[in-house]
Amino acid sequence: MATTVAAALVTMPPGAVREMHWHPNADEWQYYISGQARMTVFDTGPNARTTDFSAGDIGYVPRNLGHYVENVGDTDVQFVGVFRAPRYEEVSLSNWLAHTPPRLVAQHLNIDEKLIAQWPDTSPGVMPKT
Known part of the structure; x- marks a missing residue:
């Protein structure tokens, strides 16, 4: 069992979106295996960047930066995310909001x-896709 690297294989049907999330323990390197994807990464302040990917492309997300991936093509998107960390860690937007006091979320x-x-x-x- 690996102790210095973690990975996740993600498959997304056409029109699907990989939920907004971030990784608190490592940068993410992505290798796109198939399909047409679009990823948006949110940096500090009002900074965001959106990049398109296809098979053979490499994506990169610095640790703790929020990001989501969309399948913008008509075939499955498949990519592997690799992390220099002993385990995969993720905080999703929905999980984060669900565990924040509802009054606070409602006010914000x-x-x-x-x-x-x-x-x-x-x-x-x-x-x-909805």
Whole structure:
């Protein structure tokens, strides 16, 4: 068993979105195996960058930066995320919001707490096209 590297294989059907998330323990290197993807990475302040990827491309996300990946093609996107860390760690936006006091979330997002009560408390990971 590896003690210095972790990896995740992600498969996304057409139109799917890999939920907004970040990795607290390592940078992420991605190798795109198939499909057409678009990734947006949010840096500190108002900075964000969006990049398109296809088979053979390499993506990079610095540790702790929020990001999401979209399948913008008509075939499955598959990529492997590699981390120089002993284990895979992720904080998803949905999980983070679900474990923040509802009153605080409601005040910051200007929404009703009743809506927050309907949110799942676990991450969907890859969300299908709606």
